[in-house]
Amino acid sequence: MPTAPTDLCRYPIVQAPMAGGGSGPELAAAVCGAGGLGFLAAGYKTADGMYQEIKQLRSLTDRPFGVNLFMPQPSQADAAAVEVYREQLAGEAAWYETELGDTDGPSDDNYEAKLAILREDPVPVVSFTFGCPSRAVLDAFAEVGTYTIVTVTTATEAQAAQWSGADAVCVQGVEAGGHQATHRDDPYLDGTGAGMGLMALLGQVREAVQIPVIAAGGLMRGAQIAAVLAAGASMAQLGTAFLATPESGANPIHKQALTNPLFTHTELTRAFSGRPARGLVNRFLREHGPYAPAAYPAIHYLTSPVRKAAAKAGDAQGLNLWAGQGHRLAREMPAGHLVEVLVAELDAARVVLGLPAAGGAV
Structure with a gap:
């Protein structure tokens, strides 16, 4: 079992697990093949769907890779608030000629079934989002040689992960695209108190824990x-x-929007899922973001048919266009080549700093 995340790949570059289709076997394999650490996103998938993607990835690469799991979420949805939001979205459903979704979907994301598969047929790395597993879960992964990473957004969360036995933490700054990985979704922190920038957070976490730290957010x-x-x-x-x-499974409309001058900035919003997530500001986010309740995953299920219909219609104004604050710097090139370019840029920066080049034995 590796003692540090850098033992898993040649370069210190991790491809984030992006749930909803972005991070599939082709992308993970390309990143692994180029010397980075590729990840599958198991969020929103069935346990068998996750397993099938693992088998496909294994057929594409023999390099270490990771699988990311969503932690089960406590039920905190106010049924009345969800119904008010349903009424507000009725016009969206009519516009896209679809129905709003059933909000009674599972809140555990098939967590236990996925754990069972990953313990029975271990993968090199498993990471967790939206909370920290119990010590028993992390110890069980250690017994089968799986390296574990817990995503954190505060120093306190990082300390809890270390205490529970995680091998490393992934520190997510507020600049990151997609869902904020907070262990507790507190609507009172929405707005100015929604999170801390990566560099400030990284410094706090580094002083709070002794386990390795992976940095994420706007890079x-x-x-x-x-x-x-x-x-x-x-x-x-x-x-x-x-x-x-091209290996990303994101909708082409989503890919094009990253550098489209029409989308000038990102915001954190609950509009699409009921949990804070950073996306490009479009019509749906502007009109519904201020009114969306803290009700994940109920709102995710509620808006799912609308988002699918918007994608089918080619309408970027109705999609959840998750993106980090650095989205305008996105480059359309093969994932393996992107890793090579990033390594070259990293080496150039290290020369300026008087540090050795990146890399090492795989």
Whole structure:
């Protein structure tokens, strides 16, 4: 079993697990093949769907890879607030000629079934989002040789992960695209208190724990990777940077929107899922974001048919266009080549800093 995340791959670059189709076997295999650490996103998938993707990835690469799991979420949805939001979205459903979804879907994301598969047929790395597993779960993975990573958004969450037996933490700054991985979704922190920038958070976590730290949030260039490594991170995790690659499973409309001048900035919103997530500001986010209740995953299920209909219609204004703050720096190139470019940029930055080049034995 590796003692550090850098033992898993040649370069200190992790491809973020992007649930909803972005991070599939083709993308993970391309990143692994180029010397980075590729990830499958098991969120929103059935246990068998996750297993089939693992089998496919194994057929594409013999390099170490990771699988990301969503932690089960406590039920905190206010049924009345969800119904009010349903009424507000009735016009969206009519416009896209679809029905709103059933909000009674599972809140555990098939967590136990996925754990059973991953313990029975271990993968090199398993990471967790939206909470921290119990010590028993992390110990069970250690017994089968699986390296475990817990995504955190505060120093307190990082300490809890270390205490529970995680091998490393992934520190997610507020700049990151997609869902904020907070262990407790607190609507009172929405707005100005929604999160901390990566560099400030990285410094706090580095002083709070002794286990390795992976940095994530808005990273798009090799020089930024050099910066977080210099600040004490072992590796850098990039999501939006890989979203525009041909191997990404993201909708082509989503890929094009990343650099479309029509979409000038991102915001955190509950509009699409009921949990804070960073996306490009479009019509749906502007009109419904201020009114969306803290009700994940109920709102995710409610808006799912609308989002699918918008995608089918080619309408970016009705999609959840998850993206980090650095989205305008996205580059449309093969994922393996992107890793090579990032490494070259990282090495150039290290020369300026008087540090050795990236890399090492796989």
